[in-house]
Amino acid sequence: MSFYFAIVGTKDNPIYEAEFGTSKQGGDGVARFREEQRSMNQFIVHSSLDIVEEVQWATPTMYMKCVDKFNNLQVSCFLTAGNIKFLLLHDQKADDAIRQFFTDVYDLYTKTLMNPFYEVDMRITSGVFDGKVKQAAKKYL
Amino acid sequence: MQRGDSLNSPFVPFSPNPSIQQGTPTSTPPLKHTLSSSTSSNLRYSSSRKSIYDRHLNRSQRSELSKASFAFLFGEMVQYAQKRVNGITDLEKKLNLHGYSIGQRLLELLLWREGRGAKRETRILGILQFITTTVYRSIFNKPADGLEKSRDNEDEYMLIDNDPMVNSYISVPKEMSQLNCAAFVAGIIEAVLDGCLFPGRVTAHSVPTEQLPAKTVFLIKFDESVIERESVLG
Numbered sequence: 425m426s427f428y429f430a431i432v433g434t435k436d437n438p439i440y441e442a443e444f445g446t447s448k449q450g451g452d453g454v455a456r457f458r459e460e461q462r463s464m465n466q467f468i469v470h471s472s473l474d475i476v477e478e479v480q481w482a483t484p485t486m487y488m489k490c491v492d493k494f495n496n497l498q499v500s501c502f503l504t505a506g507n508i509k510f511l512l513l514h515d516q517k518a519d520d521a522i523r524q525f526f527t528d529v530y531d532l533y534t535k536t537l538m539n540p541f542y543e544v545d546m547r548i549t550s551g552v553f554d555g556k557v558k559q560a561a562k563k564y565l
Numbered sequence: 566m567q568r569g570d571s572l573n574s575p576f577v578p579f580s581p582n583p584s585i586q587q588g589t590p591t592s593t594p595p596l597k598h599t600l601s602s603s604t605s606s607n608l609r610y611s612s613s614r615k616s617i618y619d620r621h622l623n624r625s626q627r628s629e630l631s632k633a634s635f636a637f638l639f640g641e642m643v644q645y646a647q648k649r650v651n652g653i654t655d656l657e658k659k660l661n662l663h664g665y666s667i668g669q670r671l672l673e674l675l676l677w678r679e680g681r682g683a684k685r686e687t688r689i690l691g692i693l694q695f696i697t698t699t700v701y702r703s704i705f706n707k708p709a710d711g712l713e714k715s716r717d718n719e720d721e722y723m724l725i726d727n728d729p730m731v732n733s734y735i736s737v738p739k740e741m742s743q744l745n746c747a748a749f750v751a752g753i754i755e756a757v758l759d760g761c762l763f764p765g766r767v768t769a770h771s772v773p774t775e776q777l778p779a780k781t782v783f784l785i786k787f788d789e790s791v792i793e794r795e796s797v798l799g
Contacts, residue, residue, distance in 0.1 A: 480687075481687055483687075484684040484687050484691075485685070486684070486685055503685065505672050505683075505685060505760060506672055506673050506760035507760060507761070532618060533673075534674060535618050535620070535622065536618075537674075538617065538622075538670060538674070540666070543666070544669050550616075556618055
C-alpha cells in the first residue's frame with residue numbers, strides 16, 4: 425500500500441509533497457509505485473483540486489473523505505481553515521487512519537504557520553517538518 | 566529586486582497575499598530539489614534540539630498580555646509605519662498589512678483549537694459571527710459590540726466596536742483626524758475573511774457619539790463573487 429501526500433496552497437501551488445508506503449502488517453514503509461505511475465501521481469492529485477473546490481461549499485467539515493477516484497487510486501482530502509488542501513493519494517480505504525494522519529499534519533502545519541517568517545503559500549522546506557510527517561505516516565498509515 | 570534568486574528559495578512568486586512583494590516571476594524549482602538541499606546543514610539547531618514543532622499550540626491559550634506592553638509595541642509600530650509613508654491612506658494600508666499576517670495565523674490557530682468538531686464557515690453570516698465572537702474574544706477577551714448589515718448595499722456589513730483597545734493610547738492630531746489606527750484590527754478581520762475565501766475590503770471608520778467617543782465601525786465590503794456564491798448556496 426503506497427501513499428502519495430501533497431499539501432497544496434491557496435493558489436494551487438504545491439507546498440510540500442512526500443511518498444510513503446504502509447508500515448502496517450510487515451510493510452517496510454517504502455512506497456512502491458511503478459515508475460510510470462509515479463509521474464502520474466502529481467497529475468492525478470492536481471486534477472482532483474477542481475472537485476475539492478466544488479465540494480468544499482457543500483459541506484462545512486474539514487475532512488472530506490474520498491473526493492476523487494482514478495483507476496484503482498483514491499484521493500482523500502482535508503481542507504484547513506485557511507483553504508490549504510492536504511491531499512492523499514492511496515489505493516485502499518482507510519478512513520479513520522487517514523483522518524488521524526491528517527489531524528497530525530494539520531497540527532504540524534499550524535505550527536509551521538506560527539513562524540513569523542513563514543508566509544502563507546511558501547514552500548515548507550524544514551527537515552524537521554519532513555521528519556515529523558514521515559513519523560506520523562509510520563504511526564497511522 | 567527579489568528575495569532569494571537561488572535555486573533553494575522556498576519563495577513562491579505568485580500569491581494573493583499582499584504582504585509578499587510582487588517580483589518578476591521566475592520558474593519555481595522542482596520540490597524534490599529543495600527538500601534534499603535542506604538536509605545539508607547550514608541550519609543551526611538550538612543546543613537542546615527543540616524546534617517549534619515541539620511546542621504545544623495550546624500553551625499560550627490562557628496566557629494574557631499586559632495592555633501596557635502591547636500599547637508600547639503598537640505605538641512603535643505606528644511610528645515606524647509613519648516614517649515610511651506619505652499620506653493617511655498609505656499609513657492605514659501599512660497597518661492593515663501588519664494585521665493581515667496576524668489574521669492568517671489566528672484563523673488557523675483558532676480553528677485548530679476547536680478540536681475535532683471544527684467546522685469551516687461557508688456562509689457570510691457564519692463567518693461574520695465567527696469573527697464577532699471567537700476571533701474578537703481571543704484577542705480582546707470580549708466579543709465585538711455589534712454586527713449590522715447595510716440597508717443600501719447588498720455587499721456591505723458593519724462590525725461595531727465601542728472602544729477599540731488598540732486606539733486607547735494613540736492620540737491622533739487634528740490634521741490627521743481621518744486616521745484610525747484600528748486599521749490594524751481591520752487587517753486582522755480582512756485576513757480571516759480572505760482565508761475563508763470571502764475576499765473583500767475592510768476599513769475602519771471612527772463614528773464618535775456622545776457616550777462613546779471612541780466608537781469605531783469596521784466596514785466590510787465583499788467582492789461580487791462572494792455575493793453571487795451566497796445567492797447560489799441559497
